[in-house]
Amino acid sequence: MHDPTRRDAIRTIAAGTTLAASSALAACASLRVLVESQPRTAPELPREFRSVWVATVDNIDWPSKPGLPARTQRDEITRIIDTCARTGLNAILLQVRPTSDTLYSSRIEPWSAFLTGRQGRAPVPAYDPLEIWLDEAHKAGIDLHAWVNPFRVRHPKSIGPDAPNHIANTRPDLVRTHGPYLWMDPGEPDARDYALRITDDLLTRYPVDGVHMDDYFYPYPQNDKPFPDAGTYRAHAGAHGRGLNIDDWRRGNINAFIKRTADLVRARRPGAILTVSPFGIWRPEHPPGVKGFDAYAGLYADSQRWLREGSVDALMPQLYWPIESAGQPFEPLLDWWRSQNPLGRHLWPGLYLTRIKPSGDPEKSWEPEQIVRQIETIRTKPDTNGFALFSAVGLLENRRGVTDDLRALNASPAFVPISRWTETTPPRTPDAARDGNSLRLSVASTGPACRRFAVTCSLGQETRCLSVAPTERRVALPAGTRDVWVAAVGSNGATSRAVFAR
Secondary structure (H helix, E strand, O other): OOOHHHHHHHHOOOHHHHHHHOOOOOOOOEOOOOOOOOOOOOOOOOEOEEEEEEOOHHHOOOOOOOOOOHHHHHHHHHHHHHHHHHOOOOEEEEEEEOOOOEOOOOOOOOEOHHHHOOOOOOOOOOOOHHHHHHHHHHHOOOEEEEEEOOOEEEOOOOOOOOOOOOHHHHOHHHEEEEOOEEEEOOOOHHHHHHHHHHHHHHHHHOOOOEEEEOOOOOOOOEOOEOOOOHHHHHHHHHHHOOOOOHHHHHHHHHHHHHHHHHHHHHHHOOOOEEEEOOEOOOOOOOOOOOOOOOHHHHOOOOHHHHHHHOOOOEEOOEOOOOOOOOOOOHHHHHHHHHHOOOOOOEEOOEEOHHHOOOOOOHHHOOOHHHHHHHHHHHHOOOOOOEEEEOOHHHHHOOHHHHHHHHHHHOOOOOEOOOOOOOOOOOOOOOEEEEEOOEEEEEOEOOOOOEEEEEEEEEEOOEEEEEEEOOOOOEEEOOOOOOEEEEEEEEHHHOEOOOEEEO
């Protein structure tokens, strides 16, 4: 039951923090502080991955319609990023390759019809949307991950004919029909190589903070009809060990593909990460009592293995059920995934924000309280440090006030958790000097890009953290600030040494 009194209370959390931080809203740079010896260890920075999916397939989130003028598309980009920044989010998962077509300037695949209205048609006037997304997100201190669908070729909502350079036309031997979908056969070595080639090109040309994949590897079942890969199985079943049945062979194809993608991300863009958001149930009865679709058997996705073996940097299981669900209880499912993480990789559950409907039958819509409670539950788990919201349209429409609730819930800033098992180069140490009740900053122009200054203020028994843009040169400090530390934070949370400013 929705509690408006509690909701009002949430929206007023940390009002003082919000006022104090209002002059310092986004990003960072390389620096060095004018400082005497640091009197004590700097406090740990608050860390949480606060993200949202921006879906382009069927124009779910962006662009709002196919074929909009480039200026309108760019205005919509700005609006989404501004909404994310005001809501306290620090990462965006942008779908850049929905159906073997792209929303960036690719050398290999055609422009997406979801962008321009016809597959293969470039934006007019010419511009590269991904460049704009990256530039605007990074200016706002928000990491941007490229969400790719590796094997989907055509969606039921695809628009018009496929372009001449679309994979359905250039390599029809790799493509299968499965219900209303066209799909590259993951069992074909050339199909896996092709998908990796696309990701390689993306990583080489764009400074993305990561590569993201959702739950689509093999497609969902269609009316109990098997995926049409019997011939592929006969030709290639020895690829992952002889004697494998077709189900284990399919899982082997995806396991190998995930591992190769992780290796590619490491090689091409050190510091970037690979994230995957599988169906929220690995198998029924895991944990006991859980019922629902068997992704291990139905999608050939052994996501438990990817987490346990560290093939992914973060697993984002889609926990798209309410807390009170009998067959898919939120917290027991979350705790089960936590128990499958011996290497301590990131666990950032996906939450079903768009189950909140803007109007209509309340029986078919969640209240914002459901999402708030799920985030509060996640925050009680010491080894679960983030979440992802599906999808941006719910934030843009502020459905039933959920964006206001999330803004209050995220009133205190948080920085992206560090992936300590990856090779990262943090930004250079900042330059700053205390001047009474303000902080003077200067920016070095060399070294790895920095997205935010993390300014930690000690106020007696309280510690308050500000997230400051690198363009800021003077930052007002909260009244009563005693000690101040400053650090530079870059891509995926990589952080310089914190320095003490007087």
